Amino acid sequence: MTSRPTTRVATALAAALVFAAAGCSTRGEDDGAGTGGGEAGGEVQTDVGIEGDTITLGALTDLTGVFAALGQDITNANELYWAENDVCGQYDVEIEVQDAGYNVQRAVQLYSSMEPEILAMNQLLGSPINTALAPELESDEMVSFPSAWSETLTLIPGTGVPGATYDVEISNLYDYAFQEGLLAEGDTVGHIYFEGEYGANGLEGSQAVAEAKGLTLIEREITPQEQDMSAIVSQFAAEGVDAIALTVAPGQTASVAAAAQAQGLDVPLLGSNPVFAPGLLEGAAAQKLKDDLYVASPVSSFDANPELLAAYEEAYPGSPPSLGVLVGYGMSAVMDQVLDQACENGDLTRAGVVEAFSELESVDTGGVLVPLQSFEQGQSPSLESFILRPADVPGGATVAEESFEGEFAADLAPAD
Numbered sequence: 001m002t003s004r005p006t007t008r009v010a011t012a013l014a015a016a017l018v019f020a021a022a023g024c025s026t027r028g029e030d031d032g033a034g035t036g037g038g039e040a041g042g043e044v045q046t047d048v049g050i051e052g053d054t055i056t057l058g059a060l061t062d063l064t065g066v067f068a069a070l071g072q073d074i075t076n077a078n079e080l081y082w083a084e085n086d087v088c089g090q091y092d093v094e095i096e097v098q099d100a101g102y103n104v105q106r107a108v109q110l111y112s113s114m115e116p117e118i119l120a121m122n123q124l125l126g127s128p129i130n131t132a133l134a135p136e137l138e139s140d141e142m143v144s145f146p147s148a149w150s151e152t153l154t155l156i157p158g159t160g161v162p163g164a165t166y167d168v169e170i171s172n173l174y175d176y177a178f179q180e181g182l183l184a185e186g187d188t189v190g191h192i193y194f195e196g197e198y199g200a201n202g203l204e205g206s207q208a209v210a211e212a213k214g215l216t217l218i219e220r221e222i223t224p225q226e227q228d229m230s231a232i233v234s235q236f237a238a239e240g241v242d243a244i245a246l247t248v249a250p251g252q253t254a255s256v257a258a259a260a261q262a263q264g265l266d267v268p269l270l271g272s273n274p275v276f277a278p279g280l281l282e283g284a285a286a287q288k289l290k291d292d293l294y295v296a297s298p299v300s301s302f303d304a305n306p307e308l309l310a311a312y313e314e315a316y317p318g319s320p321p322s323l324g325v326l327v328g329y330g331m332s333a334v335m336d337q338v339l340d341q342a343c344e345n346g347d348l349t350r351a352g353v354v355e356a357f358s359e360l361e362s363v364d365t366g367g368v369l370v371p372l373q374s375f376e377q378g379q380s381p382s383l384e385s386f387i388l389r390p391a392d393v394p395g396g397a398t399v400a401e402e403s404f405e406g407e408f409a410a411d412l413a414p415a416d
Contacts, residue, residue: 075095160381173270182243198272229259267292295387303398
């Protein structure tokens with residue numbers, strides 16, 4: 001289905017949300033559709049995904065699986081951004097939204113059906129799904145922004161991971177934990193991680209830090225279908241862990257917190273960004289999460305982005321937002337810069353969009369996303385992360401540490 005927000009925010013408010021980095025354009029009274037094209041005012045070359053003055057982008061997300069809450073907010077924010085922004089003052093943008101339910105086979109089928117109609121992928125949720133589609137994305141010359149941060153995704157041409165990769169991200173969280181006295185050299189850490197790229201890449205970060213700091217690392221792999229973490233937490237408690245690292249979904253995070261609370265295990269919980277959702281603060285382990293959970297994140301909080309929060313609440317009343325809204329809005333802003341550059345180059349074909357993508361350097365989204373460097377294959381696009389803490393505020397979290405680069409990040413960033 002092609003989806004648009006039901007409520008359009010005011011142009012003046014949208015203007016306040018435009019990112020300072022070059023390229024993004026916001027609709028205004030003087031914007032003209034079909035009034036020219038490239039840098040010299042000539043025609044813009046197009047092929048797939050553009051009809052008249054409308055560009056169609058794809059969003060292959062999770063609206064019913066383990067990351068459903070996150071997927072819904074990211075998708076809503078994609079739509080919110082494009083409701084009040086256009087490309088080069090010439091093209092409106094619509095999004096074709098499909099729900100893969102975090103199921104690789106279904107995602108591959110859905111991509112095949114939507115590919116002929118879209119110019120690029122504004123959102124592609126899930127590291128396993130991105131990896132499965134890598135050959136098609138490359139052969140189709142499809143620029144794509146994943147709602148996933150696995151290092152393997154940086155190897156896919158045209159794929160722009162919107163932040164630090166999971167290994168870099170969790171290493172920054174370890175750095176914060178050492179600085180704050182939550183961990184010490186020689187401590188024991190239990191790491192619960194999903195099978196597949198997401199969990200494996202987060203584990204690589206833990207392994208690198210463990211080697212550098214002499215940590216004893218206890219590794220436990222699970223599937224996304226496993227929900228009860230009490231047995232693993234019991235094992236960790238018996239082995240005297242000083243912290244628990246998590247590269248899982250929010251459901252497993254809640255189970256870990258509940259089990260630790262029940263067993264009197266008072267240790268920090270260290271998670272990569274997908275581990276938390278604000279709905280967890282309505283559960284029995286809410287206070288445990290507020291006390292012990294620390295999350296490394298590619299985005300800030302709504303405290304620093306009140307205009308975006310107001311815009312989202314107006315566009316989607318009755319839908320309490322998570323910080324996935326900032327992810328979705330930020331990735332759309334980066335896509336906008338890519339498309340504006342392609343338009344200025346006079347080439348909005350898929351090949352032209354790939355070329356514009358390769359030209360991006362030092363992408364700044366005004367503090368919504370961490371600063372991004374160029375999207376070079378095999379390298380983390382950022383070395384920085386925010387550190388967030390759960391709290392009873394819109395989005396469910398506040399910033400404990402502004403975007404920073406930890407001591408381990410640079411060593412993890414290069415390709416193997």
